[in-house]
Amino acid sequence: MINKTTTSIMVLLLGLFLFSCSTEEKKITTTFSYDPASPQSGEEVTIFFLPDSSQLSGLNKVDAVIYEYDVVAEKVTEVPMTKTNNYFKATFKPSQVTKGLIVKFKADKKEDFNKKRGYIIFMTDGKGNSVPGAKAGLAAAYVGWGRNIGLENLIDEGLVLFNEEFSKNPDVKEKYLDNYFYTLWRNDRKTGAELISKELESLETKENKTENDYKVLKKWYGTLGLSDKVNKYTQEGLKKYPKSDFAKSVQFDNFRQAQTSEEKDKLLAKFKKDFPNDDLLNGFYEDYAYYYIQQGDFDKTYNFFAKNRELIHPFYFDYAAQKMMKGNYNSSKIEDLYKWGIERGRKLLDNPSKDEAKFLTKEEIQTQDGYYLALNLLGYGKILYDKGEKEKALPFLEEGVNKSKDYNSNSEMNLLYAKALLETGNNDKALKVTEEFVKAGNGSEEMITLMKQAYIGKNGSDEGFKEYVSKYEDAAKAEIIKTLKDEIINEPAPAFELKDLDGKTVTLADMKGKTFVLDFWATWCGPCKKSFPGMQKAVNYYKNDNGVQFLFVNTWERVDNKIKNARDFIKKNKYSVRVLMDTENKTVTDYKVSGIPTKFIIDKNGNIRFKSIGFSGDTHKLVEEIKVMIDMIK
Numbered sequence: 001m002i003n004k005t006t007t008s009i010m011v012l013l014l015g016l017f018l019f020s021c022s023t024e025e026k027k028i029t030t031t032f033s034y035d036p037a038s039p040q041s042g043e044e045v046t047i048f049f050l051p052d053s054s055q056l057s058g059l060n061k062v063d064a065v066i067y068e069y070d071v072v073a074e075k076v077t078e079v080p081m082t083k084t085n086n087y088f089k090a091t092f093k094p095s096q097v098t099k100g101l102i103v104k105f106k107a108d109k110k111e112d113f114n115k116k117r118g119y120i121i122f123m124t125d126g127k128g129n130s131v132p133g134a135k136a137g138l139a140a141a142y143v144g145w146g147r148n149i150g151l152e153n154l155i156d157e158g159l160v161l162f163n164e165e166f167s168k169n170p171d172v173k174e175k176y177l178d179n180y181f182y183t184l185w186r187n188d189r190k191t192g193a194e195l196i197s198k199e200l201e202s203l204e205t206k207e208n209k210t211e212n213d214y215k216v217l218k219k220w221y222g223t224l225g226l227s228d229k230v231n232k233y234t235q236e237g238l239k240k241y242p243k244s245d246f247a248k249s250v251q252f253d254n255f256r257q258a259q260t261s262e263e264k265d266k267l268l269a270k271f272k273k274d275f276p277n278d279d280l281l282n283g284f285y286e287d288y289a290y291y292y293i294q295q296g297d298f299d300k301t302y303n304f305f306a307k308n309r310e311l312i313h314p315f316y317f318d319y320a321a322q323k324m325m326k327g328n329y330n331s332s333k334i335e336d337l338y339k340w341g342i343e344r345g346r347k348l349l350d351n352p353s354k355d356e357a358k359f360l361t362k363e364e365i366q367t368q369d370g371y372y373l374a375l376n377l378l379g380y381g382k383i384l385y386d387k388g389e390k391e392k393a394l395p396f397l398e399e400g401v402n403k404s405k406d407y408n409s410n411s412e413m414n415l416l417y418a419k420a421l422l423e424t425g426n427n428d429k430a431l432k433v434t435e436e437f438v439k440a441g442n443g444s445e446e447m448i449t450l451m452k453q454a455y456i457g458k459n460g461s462d463e464g465f466k467e468y469v470s471k472y473e474d475a476a477k478a479e480i481i482k483t484l485k486d487e488i489i490n491e492p493a494p495a496f497e498l499k500d501l502d503g504k505t506v507t508l509a510d511m512k513g514k515t516f517v518l519d520f521w522a523t524w525c526g527p528c529k530k531s532f533p534g535m536q537k538a539v540n541y542y543k544n545d546n547g548v549q550f551l552f553v554n555t556w557e558r559v560d561n562k563i564k565n566a567r568d569f570i571k572k573n574k575y576s577v578r579v580l581m582d583t584e585n586k587t588v589t590d591y592k593v594s595g596i597p598t599k600f601i602i603d604k605n606g607n608i609r610f611k612s613i614g615f616s617g618d619t620h621k622l623v624e625e626i627k628v629m630i631d632m633i634k
Contacts, residue, residue, distance in 0.1 A: 102149070103121065132168075521596055530617065555593075
């Protein structure tokens with residue numbers, strides 16, 4: 001028999017069940033949304049993510065990485081999301097001073113960052129109006145610090161946001177002047193210089209100048225080449241703010257510009273006296289180390305590292321060692337550098353930089369710092385291998401490969417590690433390792449050869465190897481396609497008219513009906529030069545396909561005779577590529593290139609479908625990615 005109490009409980013449970021069902025059945029139809037629609041600083045925000053069209057689709061665990069910003073990034077927080085039906089959600093409470101949030105989603109070393117534009121939430125007044133600084137802060141991210149978190153440099157969008165912000169909230173303009181000036185300068189240098197000059201003249205009339213005002217006046221009058229103005233506001237700023245960050249930056253600039261070690265010693269002593277134990281001190285020692293390396297005085301370099309190795313970043317140990325090896329310096333001292341670099345790298349892993357915590361999660365900091373340790377582990381492992389101490393080299397190579405693979409995998413060192421495993425009788429492990437490399441997209445001809453050797457060692461012959469390796473190659477290609485689906489765009493390519501090295505004019509219209517790659521590069525650019533062998537392989541692959549063209553745009557050169565400079569480089573390296581000369585840097589500006597090398601893959605209708613910045617160092621992966629991109633848009 002059911003009594004009244006039991007009935008009441010059942011009604012209550014039924015109500016809770018229905019309430020639960022109603023909340024679980026929330027309809028989410030867009031990739032990104034949030035609630036409330038007009039969040040205020042300090043108010044909880046629930047973020048929803050529907051990954052159906054993302055490379056994160058099909059996963060059960062996704063985290064939201066949330067960057068709180070003002071003028072720069074203030075804090076980054078990684079929040080686990082819960083899966084409800086076909087979407088994920090997470091609740092986050094921003095600080096009271098946050099102007100806006102930039103969100104990305106990540107899982108299994110993959111991420112969705114809205115095509116490198118971020119998912120954006122502006123803080124509001126609760127009535128739908130963004131708070132002062134919300135749009136300017138996002139603009140600052142798009143044109144500057146956002147590169148630290150993986151945002152694309154978006155000059156056009158940044159300029160629009162700044163103009164919208166300043167028209168509505170003119171009082172916040174001074175706070176963002178540095179980023180605003182950079183945007184004007186990058187958008188159109190001639191017009192930008194005129195606008196910057198007017199703003200600086202206005203800033204000069206301000207009675208009570210802030211420390212930031214002096215930073216802006218010094219920096220941008222320097223950019224405009226007005227040294228008298230630079231000196232004037234440097235001295236005024238130092239007098240008014242003698243113990244400030246401005247004063248520190250002035251001393252550091254003077255130190256970097258010093259031409260002799262005697263000058264540097266004096267300036268370093270002054271900084272240590274004025275700002276003892278300051279965090280910037282490491283920058284002084286690292287710049288000093290770089291100075292000695294560039295001077296080619298390796299004895300002084302070695303002694304400087306020996307004396308100050310606790311103050312120098314692990315990157316510089318590997319950099320110095322690489323230079324010393326090219327200069328045939330004392331091998332035992334180079335080994336010392338790598339040992340010190342390994343020691344310093346391990347300490348950095350245990351005590352990461354606090355500044356990085358504004359841009360990187362704890363996991364990302366570990367990955368990044370692990371990479372710098374890996375540079376030294378791999379360098380030392382290679383030295384041991386070259387000396388014939390292959391067994392001793394293995395643990396250093398293994399740890400180095402594992403610590404670098406998720407940040408910037410080194411294809412040369414991957415090969416060396418696999419080779420060392422085979423040569424020391426670790427056949428089964430060599431097979432497993434090469435499988436992982438090929439599956440990750442590092443299946444170069446050399447790697448496949450090593451994989452085949454390991455396969456034969458295990459099976460006694462190469463029977464079935466072709467089918468065996470194809471499943472790993474297919475998996476690598478599928479992963480590339482899945483990633484590129486998130487990166488594909490469809491934007492009209494800016495028109496261009498450039499001459500090649502033979503004086504023949506080439507225009508965007510000439511390329512109509514063809515799929516083509518526009519590769520911006522310069523002879524002084526290390527990554528550009530390292531990418532050329534891979535690009536030559538891509539050119540060779542399509543040499544009989546008239547529907548695919550490659551155009552290499554030489555730009556941003558720093559020499560007088562730019563045509564001769566480019567021709568000499570191509571001839572010396574025996575490249576068979578078509579070079580276009582952007583001698584006035586107009587085309588690189590029209591394409592809003594933020595760094596080189598940058599490649600645009602453009603379809604037969606003249607639309608940009610992919611944009612690729614930089615070079616990872618893996619020639620094989622570069623070629624495979626270009627082939628997949630072209631196949632996707634032909």
